Amino acid sequence: MAQSRDFARPAALMALGAAALGLTAVVVSARARQAERDNPPTGRIIDVDGLKVHYAEVGDGEPLVLLHGNGSMLQDFMSSGFVQAAAKRYRVIAFDRPGYGYTERPRSTIWTPSAQADLLRTALQQIGVSHSLVLGHSWGASVAIALALDHPDMVRGLILESGYYYGSVRADVVLMSGPALPLIGDILRYTVSPPVARLLWPSMIRKLFSPAPVAATFEGVPSEMAIRPSQLRASAAESALMIPDALAVQNRYAELSMPVAIVAGAGDKMVDLATQAVRLHRVLQNSSLHVVQDCGHMVHHTAPGEVMSAVETVAQAVEAAPRLKTDG
Template sequence: MLIAYLLACLVIAIAAVVFVLRRFTRRITRRAEAAVPPDGQCLDIDGERLHYVDFGRGPAIVFVHGLCGQLRNFAYLPLATLAQTHRIVLIDRPGSGYSTRDAQRDGGLTSQANAIARLIDALALDRPLVVGHSLGGAISLALALDHPQRVGALALIAPLTQPVSDLPAPFRSLAIRNAAWRRWIARTLAVPIGMMTGRTTLAHVFGPEDAPKDFLIRGGGVLGYRPGNFEAGCADVLAAERDMPGLAARYAALTVSVDMLYGRNDRILDCRVHGETMPALSERVRLTLVDGGHMLPVTQPDATLQWLRDVIARMPTPQARQCGAAQPHMTVSTDSANDAG
């Protein structure tokens, strides 16, 4: 009798804790969405709702964020200045930010690249420059390989380019293979644990540079405290683990120019592995190394914008593309943090 009573008490206690955690998670989710509401508009494409921001006029530039991020990760760049001469399109990747992910899709690199290709078509963008950060860099590479006619050039910032056998410390908790288990964690433990470890996580992701004090709001970081974003992050990690070997084997087939900006002190993705190897794998790659970490669009926005302008200046004109003008052989440059490009 005593044992049965104790077991009943334990079950009740566990149920109460789970109830409190779920309520806490829902409350934090509402607060996060109130603090960072949708910035743009949504477009329904093949069962997915893609949230994007579209402003400016001129040749298009599409921005694709990284793991556990959203489109506000690019908010520190002087985009208003760039929008004076270019059309700026910022995308929440499927499952991230305010974009949804079709339940039948697993977050594969090809699947996400296909969604971006469909968005490019829907917005009638003429072979835009695609800017991809971190995991967004790998998806941008998949886009250029699978849909080369939709891409004018790639500008990749600290991109994931090679298979990763050991996840960076801040993302190891995302490698949950059982979908039911990660769904339960997302709705109970992920948010409170994420809040407790958030300062340490940001220090690692941004290091050796400092994370801005307003990153949770201006940079959209607070949206990571939502169950759906945690689940999408888990799926993204597993998809990258599965898909990167096949993607990396295809770089010789790239038909567009690829400029890469990497921080020498990146603590998330080693610039020697993911950056310095790339020019040898494709003659279309140009690598620029600067002193800095992983979050260059946030920590060095002016230098990043200057690098982007240099990339834009090298892009072939529409007339040259139509005539099949040859792309220049790409080389490696190692500029300082203050004069990237």
């Protein structure tokens, strides 16, 4: 009789735990749907090879494509002061990358920077863009580089902001990759991960902006959209891909022949200035380095004028290139 009770307790606890996880999953799913109702698409959704791709655009002129970082969405750029300044001269086009915002991310594809670059190239062709300046922030910088390496005809110039270019040992990347694991990751992102992310969100954002204060413009980025299960999976998968991709592509950087502006915050807590931005600048002959003092990872919010200056540097170099060839 006592032995029967000993078996009953663990079984009851497991049943209770399963019920709690199930209830949490229901609540998480409901909050994700509410986040989407509160934050409908702000741009246009197009079909690209059977995938829904969301983008927003503002302004006229030469195309300037914006690719956001890990865990974010196009509102990160569109809400910043940088876009308002850039739209006075450029046709600014900001994409939700696969898995973020309202762009789909099928699990049948490993969404490396090259895979994303292929999708975005097709999307740009569909909306009438044959070549452009491309600005990538953080993980988006890796996608911008892949676009330039794999489809150089599409990219006239690159602006790389707060990117991670060279592989290194990073424990934080391993810890952030959990929700991308098969099965256990699915359980995590529908139960534990969203409330934990919600709890940690303020401190994570402070770290992204530090040593600068969090910019008021960042209020335009909907946090509840960022912690939906689908977006947590995309973010975790990109965390897992970050180091392998950098290691795989870092020997190809010298192939980038177009003008490149490298933008970095001097106090960035996410990527090291000396071993990332400065090192890349030394490799790229046709590059300029723009180090912003008292600034962290989110330069386009904290110092939008500095990013705009980097864009203008690249645009001027692109315009001067044909004259240089003629003079030679």
